[in-house]
Every structure is written in C-alpha cells, then in structure tokens.
Amino acid sequence: MNHSSCVFEIIEQTMKNSENQLSVSALCQMAGVSRSGYYAWLKAAPRRQAQEEQDRKDFELILAVFK
Structure with missing residues (x-):
C-alpha cells in the first residue's frame, strides 16, 4: 500500500x-493530496477489492499445489 492510499483511508x-466539521477539500489540502485523487481512489475501491479476492484465490491455489 502506498502513502497516498493510507492518506486516503484516513480522509x-x-x-x-459524525463529529468531523472539515470538508474533503480541507482534509486533502492538509494531507497534501489532490481532491480528484481522493475521489478516484474511492471510485476504484470495488476494483481493489476484486483484485484482493483474486490474489487470495491465487495464493490458495499455489499453496495447495505446494503442499
């Protein structure tokens, strides 16, 4: 996971x-990342999840073959 991903997760x-009173723009500015990058990261969440699931399946297959 790269630095930006960690920052986007925190944002x-x-x-x-519910107690947050800051905007996405303010948080992104404080973190030194672009607002568009944050929204692109949000939009890509399903793709990241699908890739993680595929990686897990691949790992289990490799492990089964190894055993």
Whole structure:
C-alpha cells in the first residue's frame, strides 16, 4: 500500500466521523493530496477489492499445489 492510499483511508474515516466539521477539500489540502485523487481512489475501491479476492484465490491455489 502506498502513502497516498493510507492518506486516503484516513480522509475517508475522518469523513465518516459524525463529529468531523472539515470538508474533503480541507482534509486533502492538509494531507497534501489532490481532491480528484481522493475521489478516484474511492471510485476504484470495488476494483481493489476484486483484485484482493483474486490474489487470495491465487495464493490458495499455489499453496495447495505446494503442499
């Protein structure tokens, strides 16, 4: 996971916090990342999840062959 992904996760969690009064723009500016990058990261979440599931299946197959 790269640095930007970690930052985007923190921004996402902050936005979900009901006590948060900061905007996405403000959080992105403070973190030094682009707002468009944050939204692109959000949009790509299903693709990342699908890739993670495929990686897990591939790992299990390799492990089964190894054993």
